[in-house]
Amino acid sequence: MIAVNTTHIKPDLPYLLEDEESVDILELQDCADKPVPLVPVDKIHYKFFCSLAGNDLVVTGEASFKIQTICSRCCDDVTQEVCVENLCLHFPDVKDQIVDITEEVREELLLAMPNYFFCSEDCQGICPGCGANLNYEPCTCPEDDDEDNDADQPKNSIDSANSPWSKLDELKF
Numbered sequence: 001m002i003a004v005n006t007t008h009i010k011p012d013l014p015y016l017l018e019d020e021e022s023v024d025i026l027e028l029q030d031c032a033d034k035p036v037p038l039v040p041v042d043k044i045h046y047k048f049f050c051s052l053a054g055n056d057l058v059v060t061g062e063a064s065f066k067i068q069t070i071c072s073r074c075c076d077d078v079t080q081e082v083c084v085e086n087l088c089l090h091f092p093d094v095k096d097q098i099v100d101i102t103e104e105v106r107e108e109l110l111l112a113m114p115n116y117f118f119c120s121e122d123c124q125g126i127c128p129g130c131g132a133n134l135n136y137e138p139c140t141c142p143e144d145d146d147e148d149n150d151a152d153q154p155k156n157s158i159d160s161a162n163s164p165w166s167k168l169d170e171l172k173f
C-alpha cells in the first residue's frame with residue numbers, strides 16, 4: 001500500500017515520500033488473456049511530493065517499474081522500464097487523514113504502459129515469408145517469386161508447350 005499521512009505535511013514545505021512498492025499492486029498477473037506475456041519485475045520505485053492545498057492533498061512526482069515481455073516485431077525477450085514522470089493526483093478534503101493512494105498510482109502506471117514493446121527502435125522483425133529473425137539472420141526467401149506462379153500452370157498442355165515462352169520457362173530450371 002502507498003499511503004500519505006497528511007499530518008506529516010507542513011504548510012509551506014512539500015513532504016517527500018520516496019520508497020518502493022511490490023509490483024503485486026499492479027495486478028498484472030490477472031491479465032492472463034493478454035496476447036503477450038507482461039511480467040513486472042523488481043519493485044515499483046516512486047518519489048512523490050505531497051502538499052496540502054486547503055484541505056486537499058496534492059501528490060506530484062514520478063513512479064516507475066520494469067516489465068518483461070516480448071518484442072512486438074521479432075518476439076525476442078524485452079525488459080523495459082515503464083515510467084510516469086509527471087504524476088499529479090488530487091484528493092479533496094482529506095486533511096489530517098492517512099490517504100491510500102495505491103489505486104491511483106496503479107492506474108497511472110498502467111496508463112503509461114505502451115501498447116507495443118520493441119527490443120530496439122530499429123528492430124527489423126521477422127520475415128513473413130521465411131520466418132527469419134532479420135536482426136540476426138538474412139532472409140532466405142527465394143528472390144524470384146515467379147516459381148509459385150509456374151507451379152500453377154499446366155506444364156504439359158499443348159498451348160503451353162507450343163507457346164514461344166515455353167523455352168524460356170525450361171531455361172529457368
Ligand SMILES: [Zn+2]
Pocket residue numbers: 071072073074075076118119120123124125
Ligand atoms: Zn525486436
Ligand SMILES: [Zn+2]
Pocket residue numbers: 127128129130131132139140141
Ligand atoms: Zn524471408
